Amino acid sequence: MVIGPPGTAKTEITTKFAELIDATKFQYLLTRFSEPSELFGPMDINAFNEGKYTIRTDKMLPDVQIAFLDEVFQGSSAILNTLLTILNERIYYNGSERQNIPLISMIGASNIMPEDPWLKAFADRFILRSDLTPVENEQIEELIEKGWEFETNRIEANYRNRKGLESESIIPDLKIEALIELNHRLKEVDLSGIRAEYHSIIREVRAEGVELSDRRVVKGMKLIAGAALLRESDKADVGDFWPVNHMWTRVEEKDVLKNVVSTHIKESDASAISAVRPVADIVMDFETIESQEAYLNSESAVGAHLSALNKLRRELICDHPNDTEPLKRIGEAINRSLSKLEA
Numbered sequence: 001m002v003i004g005p006p007g008t009a010k011t012e013i014t015t016k017f018a019e020l021i022d023a024t025k026f027q028y029l030l031t032r033f034s035e036p037s038e039l040f041g042p043m044d045i046n047a048f049n050e051g052k053y054t055i056r057t058d059k060m061l062p063d064v065q066i067a068f069l070d071e072v073f074q075g076s077s078a079i080l081n082t083l084l085t086i087l088n089e090r091i092y093y094n095g096s097e098r099q100n101i102p103l104i105s106m107i108g109a110s111n112i113m114p115e116d117p118w119l120k121a122f123a124d125r126f127i128l129r130s131d132l133t134p135v136e137n138e139q140i141e142e143l144i145e146k147g148w149e150f151e152t153n154r155i156e157a158n159y160r161n162r163k164g165l166e167s168e169s170i171i172p173d174l175k176i177e178a179l180i181e182l183n184h185r186l187k188e189v190d191l192s193g194i195r196a197e198y199h200s201i202i203r204e205v206r207a208e209g210v211e212l213s214d215r216r217v218v219k220g221m222k223l224i225a226g227a228a229l230l231r232e233s234d235k236a237d238v239g240d241f242w243p244v245n246h247m248w249t250r251v252e253e254k255d256v257l258k259n260v261v262s263t264h265i266k267e268s269d270a271s272a273i274s275a276v277r278p279v280a281d282i283v284m285d286f287e288t289i290e291s292q293e294a295y296l297n298s299e300s301a302v303g304a305h306l307s308a309l310n311k312l313r314r315e316l317i318c319d320h321p322n323d324t325e326p327l328k329r330i331g332e333a334i335n336r337s338l339s340k341l342e343a
Contacts, residue, residue: 004132
């Protein structure tokens with residue numbers, strides 16, 4: 001769930017994120033007047049004439065792997081009730097048929113978190129929350145520079161589209177098969193070493209008044225297992241608690257979660273917290289890996305090459321997010337390797 005006032009690029013960030021995943025997608029802006037058919041599909045007239053009520057869901061929300069719903073709390077009760085089952089059980093009731101759906105992740109966006117009790121119950125299905133705020137005055141120059149670059153790229157894309165010309169396409173970084181495999185491996189992560197610490201964190205944040213439902217407390221273990229896999233480990237430690245920082249219900253709870261989690265990480269002297277390497281060292285490793293690019297002559301070699309590049313990219317994103325030039329170079333190298341794989 002992405003929360004933030006209008007104009008903070010919620011839709012743009014989510015769309016760009018989705019484009020990096022090689023998956024079937026559905027995106028829609030909800031309003032108070034949106035009809036269920038706009039999300040789930042139209043009624044099958046031919047089947048109806050034969051006495052059967054069926055919705056044609058092909059290429060609609062029940063038929064995709066990644067979904068993004070903007071202004072998600074604006075949906076009618078008919079839409080939100082259906083989404084409850086889709087989010088929780090990954091099931092869509094199509095007439096009298098129980099339809100299992102391929103949905104892997106749904107992202108919602110809203111200006112504010114709802115206060116209505118029923119809507120809060122719906123929002124609880126979204127485990128992770130991220131809030132966006134307007135850019136600080138100190139970064140206005142960078143905002144205008146990057147924003148204008150984005151606008152000119154969009155002007156060019158619109159022009160090429162109207163002229164019937166081919167536009168530059170984003171090459172997805174993540175294959176859906178890899179994401180499915182990663183999700184399956186969650187059950188293999190050893191969580192025994194962090195259970196007691198996690199129990200303590202949950203008790204502490206609840207005592208501070210943070211609203212954490214039983215559902216989200218259990219899902220938190222899944223997030224911790226995922227954090228361990230992202231650092232290529234099959235054993236979780238306290239350093240993998242960082243996703244818990246994004247399990248707040250109200251924006252004002254963020255600092256409480258952050259303080260509790262960071263205190264536990266520091267006290268445990270987690271092995272996952274290591275010294276941050278200088279950018280120069282990371283770039284040196286990248287240049288060594290890049291020099292081997294011409295000698296990749298098998299699919300397995302390209303795969304290992306991509307894995308090494310992605311590890312360096314994750315290190316930059318986590319430790320040096322403002323150093324955009326090395327990130328750009330690694331991204332270009334990853335795209336070249338992906339093109340080689342496709343060829």
